[in-house]
Amino acid sequence: MKPLFSFLLIGLIVIASSCGDDDEPTPDVVSPFQEWASASVDGINVKLLGQERFFVGYNTMMLEVFDNNDNPITGEVKITPMMDMMTMSHSAPLEYTHGQALNAGGSLEFATVFVMPSGEMGTWTVNVEVLDKMIEVPVEILQPEYSKLTSFVDQVDGSTKYFVAMIGPKDPQVGVNDLEVAVYKRQSMMEWPAVTNMTMELEPWMVSMDHGSPNNVAPVHTGNGHYSGKVNFTMTGDWQIRLDLLQNGELCGEPYFDIFFQ
Amino acid sequence: MKARLLLMLMLGLGWSALAQKETAYLTWLDSMASSSYIAMEITLDELQINHETDDGLLSTDKRRYTMRNTDQLLHHLPGVSMVRRGSFANEPMLRGLTSERYVLSIDGMRVFGACTDKMDPGSAYIEPISLDGIDVSFGGQGNMLGSTTGGSVNFNLKKPIFNAERPWMGQFSTNYGSAAGSFDQAVDFNYSKDRWAVRLSGVHRKAHNYTDGNGEEVRYSQYEKINYAGALYYRLTDNDLLTFDFVGDDAWDVGYPALPMDVSSAKAKMYSVGWIGTNLWRFERPEVKVYHNSIDHEMDDTNRDTVAMHMDMPGTSSTSGGYFKGVLTSSSRQQLSFKADYFTNLSYAEMTMYPNDPSELPMFMLTWPNIRRSQAGMELDYQRSLGELWQLHTTARLDEARTSIDSDFGERQLNVFGRSGTEVRKEQLINTSVNLSFRPGKRLTTTFKVSYGERVPSVSEQFGFYLFNVHDGHDYLGDPDLEKERNLHFEIVESFKSNRLQLDANLFMYRFDNYIMGIHVPEYQVMTIGAQGVRWYTNVGNATMLGGELRGAYELSRSSRLSSEMKYVYGKDFEDDPLPQMPPFKVNTAFDQQWLGINWRTELEWASAQHRVSEKFNEPTTPSYYLVNLRINKSFEVNDNSIGLGLGVDNLLNESYREHFDIGRILRPGRNFYIDLKARF
Numbered sequence: 001m002k003p004l005f006s007f008l009l010i011g012l013i014v015i016a017s018s019c020g021d022d023d024e025p026t027p028d029v030v031s032p033f034q035e036w037a038s039a040s041v042d043g044i045n046v047k048l049l050g051q052e053r054f055f056v057g058y059n060t061m062m063l064e065v066f067d068n069n070d071n072p073i074t075g076e077v078k079i080t081p082m083m084d085m086m087t088m089s090h091s092a093p094l095e096y097t098h099g100q101a102l103n104a105g106g107s108l109e110f111a112t113v114f115v116m117p118s119g120e121m122g123t124w125t126v127n128v129e130v131l132d133k134m135i136e137v138p139v140e141i142l143q144p145e146y147s148k149l150t151s152f153v154d155q156v157d158g159s160t161k162y163f164v165a166m167i168g169p170k171d172p173q174v175g176v177n178d179l180e181v182a183v184y185k186r187q188s189m190m191e192w193p194a195v196t197n198m199t200m201e202l203e204p205w206m207v208s209m210d211h212g213s214p215n216n217v218a219p220v221h222t223g224n225g226h227y228s229g230k231v232n233f234t235m236t237g238d239w240q241i242r243l244d245l246l247q248n249g250e251l252c253g254e255p256y257f258d259i260f261f262q
Numbered sequence: 263m264k265a266r267l268l269l270m271l272m273l274g275l276g277w278s279a280l281a282q283k284e285t286a287y288l289t290w291l292d293s294m295a296s297s298s299y300i301a302m303e304i305t306l307d308e309l310q311i312n313h314e315t316d317d318g319l320l321s322t323d324k325r326r327y328t329m330r331n332t333d334q335l336l337h338h339l340p341g342v343s344m345v346r347r348g349s350f351a352n353e354p355m356l357r358g359l360t361s362e363r364y365v366l367s368i369d370g371m372r373v374f375g376a377c378t379d380k381m382d383p384g385s386a387y388i389e390p391i392s393l394d395g396i397d398v399s400f401g402g403q404g405n406m407l408g409s410t411t412g413g414s415v416n417f418n419l420k421k422p423i424f425n426a427e428r429p430w431m432g433q434f435s436t437n438y439g440s441a442a443g444s445f446d447q448a449v450d451f452n453y454s455k456d457r458w459a460v461r462l463s464g465v466h467r468k469a470h471n472y473t474d475g476n477g478e479e480v481r482y483s484q485y486e487k488i489n490y491a492g493a494l495y496y497r498l499t500d501n502d503l504l505t506f507d508f509v510g511d512d513a514w515d516v517g518y519p520a521l522p523m524d525v526s527s528a529k530a531k532m533y534s535v536g537w538i539g540t541n542l543w544r545f546e547r548p549e550v551k552v553y554h555n556s557i558d559h560e561m562d563d564t565n566r567d568t569v570a571m572h573m574d575m576p577g578t579s580s581t582s583g584g585y586f587k588g589v590l591t592s593s594s595r596q597q598l599s600f601k602a603d604y605f606t607n608l609s610y611a612e613m614t615m616y617p618n619d620p621s622e623l624p625m626f627m628l629t630w631p632n633i634r635r636s637q638a639g640m641e642l643d644y645q646r647s648l649g650e651l652w653q654l655h656t657t658a659r660l661d662e663a664r665t666s667i668d669s670d671f672g673e674r675q676l677n678v679f680g681r682s683g684t685e686v687r688k689e690q691l692i693n694t695s696v697n698l699s700f701r702p703g704k705r706l707t708t709t710f711k712v713s714y715g716e717r718v719p720s721v722s723e724q725f726g727f728y729l730f731n732v733h734d735g736h737d738y739l740g741d742p743d744l745e746k747e748r749n750l751h752f753e754i755v756e757s758f759k760s761n762r763l764q765l766d767a768n769l770f771m772y773r774f775d776n777y778i779m780g781i782h783v784p785e786y787q788v789m790t791i792g793a794q795g796v797r798w799y800t801n802v803g804n805a806t807m808l809g810g811e812l813r814g815a816y817e818l819s820r821s822s823r824l825s826s827e828m829k830y831v832y833g834k835d836f837e838d839d840p841l842p843q844m845p846p847f848k849v850n851t852a853f854d855q856q857w858l859g860i861n862w863r864t865e866l867e868w869a870s871a872q873h874r875v876s877e878k879f880n881e882p883t884t885p886s887y888y889l890v891n892l893r894i895n896k897s898f899e900v901n902d903n904s905i906g907l908g909l910g911v912d913n914l915l916n917e918s919y920r921e922h923f924d925i926g927r928i929l930r931p932g933r934n935f936y937i938d939l940k941a942r943f
Contacts, residue, residue, distance in 0.1 A: 175674025208617035232678040237625030
């Protein structure tokens with residue numbers, strides 16, 4: 001009779017378990033920023049915070065300025081990222097998220113698109129002008145395993161160099177992902193304005209199998225050179241986000257990003 | 263869920279008020295005291311079209327000629343065709359309708375295959391040696407098994423025999439076939455003592471690649487399997503019975519030449535416990551059963567050397583359920599039966615593809631994203647005589663089906679198509695039928711049948727994700743928002759019976775509404791390398807099927823008999839194009855003779871060419887073919903034991919052929935000599 005009872009038991013468990021719901025723990029909320037670089041000049045202490053180590057691409061950053069007594073310093077501030085390559089130097093795209101004033105806590109959120117990694121080619125600093133002082137904060141910029149920044153030369157005029165940074169998806173997964181890219185052009189060594197008049201076409205590509213995915217939404221301009229759309233992945237693996245960038249109906253370039261996830 | 267089942271049972275009790283007349287009920291279980299129990303019909307449905315207990319001339323004697331496997335057994339049933347993907351686990355097709363349109367059950371237990379490519383219909387896990395009979399119904403009549411638009415197939419498991427003349431009984435059979443070098447063994451034991459009866463059976467089969475009619479070896483058509491089944495029955499009192507049934511099946515190294523993938527392992531386990539009594543409240547012959555079955559299916563292409571990319575596609579399916587049935591009113595003039603049933607199924611399948619370049623990541627997707635389907639139903643079955651000439655049989659069934667997926671990953675996949683599956687979808691289903699028989703004399707019976715059936719989409723039709731179908735070379739996507747499919751079914755059956763001649767003819771018409779079919783979506787790109795397009799399962803509107811079957815048997819003399827069967831199905835879809843996989847006109851004729859103490863049988867099979875093909879589904883036309891099969895069989899009695907020896911050849915002329923609905927244009931086996939030996943002790 002044993003098998004009978006164990007079977008009945010199994011049956012009951014199956015019925016009971018099919019009614020239950022699994023509780024999922026909610027993660028604790030912590031500040032996404034942590035400090036990666038700092039410098040001090042004449043009693044002004046500057047800290048640079050980031051959500052991850054600074055990398056080639058679009059970095060959301062936080063500037064914190066304190067005096068020696070740890071009191072926040074407020075007021076206008078000017079930030080200039082600089083690449084010193086010995087024989088020459090250049091800046092990079094910069095975006096003030098909410099204006100140029102340090103808040104009451106002495107902090108300011110901004111974003112920088114570092115266009116190359118630190119290394120033998122040169123070194124990066126983020127120069128902060130506050131209270132008429134210039135504080136140069138050395139930063140180390142890493143090349144991420146999968147590039148989040150790509151550049152191309154305008155196919156129409158053959159000279160303008162554009163930089164396209166992929167801001168999202170940060171954590172790509174199977175399904176619908178928010179796609180956000182930002183486009184800049186190099187006007188001069190010091191001028192890297194956002195490009196706001198591109199139209200885009202989008203095609204995600206599964207490289208290993210040569211197919212795309214359906215129902216994607218091509219990014220459209222939302223402000224400050226940012227473009228938002230939707231990208232769909234139907235499986236895990238090696239995907240490419242392929243973009244066509246057009247200006248006045250003419251194809252300027254075909255940048256792409258590799259996305260790998262399991 | 264439990265509460266709902268109870269509610270249905272209580273509703274059933276309400277109906278019992280209709281049962282006013284206590285009838286003298288035959289001492290039904292007493293028949294179990296003899297071995298005649300094994301041939302007993304449990305359901306009293308006279309309209310079952312096929313049952314081994316049918317002693318009419320039309321029943322081909324399947325005991326005399328051992329059927330080597332379940333597929334072969336099904337192949338010989340009227341109105342049934344077998345869709346081949348290889349030598350193993352063919353998919354039964356009822357009048358041109360495949361498994362999503364009919365109910366498949368094993369002893370009343372719902373079983374759902376675990377393969378997204380339909381490599382394992384439930385029939386793959388059952389062996390003839392464990393079978394007592396097969397019930398088949400067509401159209402909206404689900405034979406008290408479930409809601410359906412295409413019919414039902416139920417495999418009755420063999421029951422242990424109580425108090426037989428010998429406590430130990432058994433049989434052993436073995437056969438060898440030349441076309442695939444196949445060698446099978448099967449053994450069956452029965453033991454009973456006092457209130458206990460046990461049966462145990464075991465089967466082993468092994469086949470190599472077979473050779474087709476062109477003399478070509480069909481690669482990847484091998485298989486090997488074991489099957490073990492048992493039943494333990496206990497009589498609580500003389501008339502009450504506790505039952506436990508078990509079936510296990512384990513197949514490995516199974517090739518599917520028509521498909522790009524094989525199966526390294528397919529395992530099934532089925533359990534049920536039940537109680538059969540004489541009276542319970544207002545119910546006579548009450549029967550309760552609780553069951554669980556699970557299938558693990560490993561599809562892969564490890565042994566294939568010409569694939570674009572290796573992949574694994576494992577799947578699992580588990581089903582739990584139960585039913586209660588009983589007779590509410592029974593007299594010589596009428597009978598009202600009731601059944602309440604419930605099942606819940608969980609289907610899961612995934613696919614991992616491995617790029618040839620090892621630096622690229624493997625790709626993963628869920629092809630069945632943990633799909634939970636539960637269905638509860640209630641059915642009434644009423645039969646009554648209307649005067650001397652008319653007989654009425656009517657059924658009514660109400661179901662509620664609930665379907666959802668339980669997978670974040672699967673949900674995100676669906677979101678890509680603007681669909682969602684986590685919310686439970688409820689669907690109420692109605693199945694009803696009326697059969698009216700007119701019998702003006704002893705010889706002629708005319709039956710008019712009308713049935714209306716509804717079904718929910720299959721899990722693949724509702725939630726399948728890029729399932730590649732070799733037949734039309736398309737990737738298929740399920741649609742969670744599919745509506746139920748409906749079928750209105752008309753049939754006229756004319757039966758003639760005399761001492762020497764029996765004829766059975768029917769004409770039927772199926773009119774589907776909301777017919778579910780894959781529709782090409784040009785803007786979607788294929789996933790599978792080499793596929794030609796993507797289809798989305800869609801409710802397309804109407805589909806119509808017309809057809810007929812004619813069966814006849816004539817006793818030429820006491821020792822010889824001629825029997826024949828013809829069938830044809832015509833199908834058209836919502837655009838008046840032919841439906842795919844429609845069986846063409848086919849004739850089977852057999853001549854049986856006893857001569858020199860030996861049974862001789864000659865079979866002729868002819869199928870017409872099929873030129874009515876679905877261009878939408880890239881269907882090829884199929885040429886006509888002609889088969890000749892010969893068999894001889896001789897039984898010996900040795901000390902109360904019997905030994906049967908059979909010799910035969912299938913496809914004597916070595917015809918190179920395939921049936922129209924076969925997948926992948928793979929030819930069926932060529933000439934096959936076989937020998938079988940069967941001993942009863």
